[in-house]
Amino acid sequence: MSLLAIDPGNTHSGFALIEPGTCRPIKVGKIPNVEVLDLIRVTSYDHLSIEMIASYGMAVGKEVFDTCVWIGRFIQHHSNRVADLADYELVYRREVKLHHCNSTSAKDANIIQALIDRFACGEPNRGKGTKANPGWFYGFASDIWQAYALAVLTSDTRERNAA
Helix, strand or coil: CCEEEEECCCCEEEEEEECCCCCCEEEEEEEEHHHHHHHHHHCCCCEEEEEECCCCCCCCCHHHHHHHHHHHHHHHHHHHHCCCHHHEEEEEHHHHHHHHHCCCCCCHHHHHHHHHHHHCCCCHHHHCECCCCECCCCCCCHHHHHHHHHHHHHHHHHHHHHC
């Protein structure tokens, strides 16, 4: 059983495949969006969570609209591989911030620190470890953190709702 979370971008997206419950990372990365489509097609997972874009009344550029198109393509690829569309969800960034930091004004650094405090408190190198001795967050960088934060939120929410 696993959970796939995607932090979409206009050309590349971060992803995190985790074990629900423990939130242990199975596979993480930041790859071109066309490779994310392949990942969705060939990866075995039980639930898909994608960060959704929200409008706050400000003007946005082409990149935001391109990202929206990719979100739709990810959902389409997911729906082609499963019969039940109920096993995916779109989650807004605001929910991720509230879940990990109890504040909608939290920044990426705050979310990262909350994840480190929860899963790798006191570990050297912020829980990343080394190549010889990988830590919980080995290989994490940039958008991977945000995909993982989304995955943890989804896992926690699904676990709470199942109880």
